[in-house]
Amino acid sequence: MESTRERLIESTRQLLWERGYVGTSPKAILSRADAGQGSMYHHFSGKPELALAAINRTAEEMRAGIEVQLSGPGTPVERITAYLRRERDVLKGCPVGGLTQDPEIMDDPMLHQPVEETFVWLHGRIAEVLDEARACGELDPALDPAATASTILAVLEGGYVLARAAGAPEPFGYAIDGVLGLLSTRTRSAD
Amino acid sequence: MESTRERLIESTRQLLWERGYVGTSPKAILSRADAGQGSMYHHFSGKPELALAAINRTAEEMRAGIEVQLSGPGTPVERITAYLRRERDVLKGCPVGGLTQDPEIMDDPMLHQPVEETFVWLHGRIAEVLDEARACGELDPALDPAATASTILAVLEGGYVLARAAGAPEPFGYAIDGVLGLLSTRTRSAD
DNA sequence: GTCTATAGGGTGATAGAC
DNA sequence: GTCTATCACCCTATAGAC
Numbered sequence: 001m002e003s004t005r006e007r008l009i010e011s012t013r014q015l016l017w018e019r020g021y022v023g024t025s026p027k028a029i030l031s032r033a034d035a036g037q038g039s040m041y042h043h044f045s046g047k048p049e050l051a052l053a054a055i056n057r058t059a060e061e062m063r064a065g066i067e068v069q070l071s072g073p074g075t076p077v078e079r080i081t082a083y084l085r086r087e088r089d090v091l092k093g094c095p096v097g098g099l100t101q102d103p104e105i106m107d108d109p110m111l112h113q114p115v116e117e118t119f120v121w122l123h124g125r126i127a128e129v130l131d132e133a134r135a136c137g138e139l140d141p142a143l144d145p146a147a148t149a150s151t152i153l154a155v156l157e158g159g160y161v162l163a164r165a166a167g168a169p170e171p172f173g174y175a176i177d178g179v180l181g182l183l184s185t186r187t188r189s190a191d
Numbered sequence: 192m193e194s195t196r197e198r199l200i201e202s203t204r205q206l207l208w209e210r211g212y213v214g215t216s217p218k219a220i221l222s223r224a225d226a227g228q229g230s231m232y233h234h235f236s237g238k239p240e241l242a243l244a245a246i247n248r249t250a251e252e253m254r255a256g257i258e259v260q261l262s263g264p265g266t267p268v269e270r271i272t273a274y275l276r277r278e279r280d281v282l283k284g285c286p287v288g289g290l291t292q293d294p295e296i297m298d299d300p301m302l303h304q305p306v307e308e309t310f311v312w313l314h315g316r317i318a319e320v321l322d323e324a325r326a327c328g329e330l331d332p333a334l335d336p337a338a339t340a341s342t343i344l345a346v347l348e349g350g351y352v353l354a355r356a357a358g359a360p361e362p363f364g365y366a367i368d369g370v371l372g373l374l375s376t377r378t379r380s381a382d
Numbered sequence: 383g384t385c386t387a388t389a390g391g392g393t394g395a396t397a398g399a400c
Numbered sequence: 401g402t403c404t405a406t407c408a409c410c411c412t413a414t415a416g417a418c
Binding site: 018019020022023093094096097098100101102103104106112115116118119120123143144146147148149150151152153154155156157158159161162164165166167171174175177178179181182183 | 209210211213214284285287288289291292293294295297303306307309310311314334335337338339340341342343344345346347348349350352353355356357358362365366368369370372373374377
């Protein structure tokens with residue numbers, strides 16, 4: 001159940017998160033997976049295909065985790081707040097968003113696609129919850145759910161950037177506090 | 192006036208923006224600068240020192256450009272709006288923020304420092320302008336200027352991430368629209 | 383399925399001629 | 401100041417034995 005193929009994908013997931021695609025070599029993957037060259041080229045055609053498997057798994061895992069928060073208990077705004085405030089390894093950055101900075105992922109349609117799809121899904125999902133919030137009177141009807149969803153997502157992704165720039169997790173929390181503060185008087189408790 | 196040293200720094204600036212530190216090789220720098228190995232190692236001790244010169248210049252240039260918007264004409268909120276909406280090469284990402292994704296920049300205190308300082312300065316500057324806005328009654332006094340400044344910065348940096356993920360500049364604009372929308376009814380014209 | 387050996391090219395740096 | 405030559409090592413991939 002802990003096949004070599006599994007270990008290769010998991011090692012690649014970690015390294016893509018820590019060092020990006022350009023910064024990750026097959027050699028580093030193999031050493032972390034405790035596997036030889038032959039194993040990697042037996043299971044995958046090369047670095048791009050292995051990276052694709054890793055990115056797809058990371059994207060799926062992320063979606064599943066987010067869906068737990070967004071379809072959980074509480075009012076729509078409470079669920080979004082729970083998602084934004086949940087515990088994270090802030091200084092490691094977003095495992096999907098960080099990939100957008102990698103030139104070779106941006107240039108390879110195969111590798112770029114799952115990144116794009118993840119954000120399309122996530123934006124749509126947040127917009128849906130904001131729509132619910134509006135429908136139940138929890139959110140100011142003057143707000144555009146699509147634009148507000150973009151803003152919330154941007155604060156999340158940008159929060160990681162600020163934290164990494166500062167070398168400390170706090171700025172992430174401040175950015176989240178700020179957007180929730182902006183949202184707060186556009187909100188009223190849904191009774 | 193277009194010394195080899197100059198060309199090396201400019202080429203490095205471009206490549207750091209396009210490919211990051213890990214993705215940029217001395218060979219690529221030299222070829223773009225049309226210089227030989229010897230020139231680079233005459234003017235700089237190696238890749239890190241050249242990158243430091245490039246990052247410092249990019250950071251200074253960015254600060255100067257932003258200061259133009261933030262200390263320009265208009266009310267405080269108008270100036271921030273002008274800064275957020277100004278023309279940019281959105282798909283190239285933020286030339287400073289993008290560096291936070293690079294593992295070797297994060298691990299080298301010398302290279303990380305100018306990135307950190309740029310964001311400290313920028314956050315402080317936006318918070319100052321928000322303070323002004325509050326003082327002249329343009330902004331809701333209930334808003335925390337420091338947290339709101341973090342949010343605005345995060346939207347900016349996250350907007351780049353969303354745009355790159357989408358492969359299109361529009362999401363950046365939507366995120367900015369959204370945060371300005373959230374700000375708008377916390378704002379009144381400063382007469 | 384996994385291993386080792388090997389390949390051709392790139393990486394970051396040094397040496398020494400001009 | 402700039403060039404070319406050289407270096408030891410790493411990168412991604414292939415071949416073929418086990």
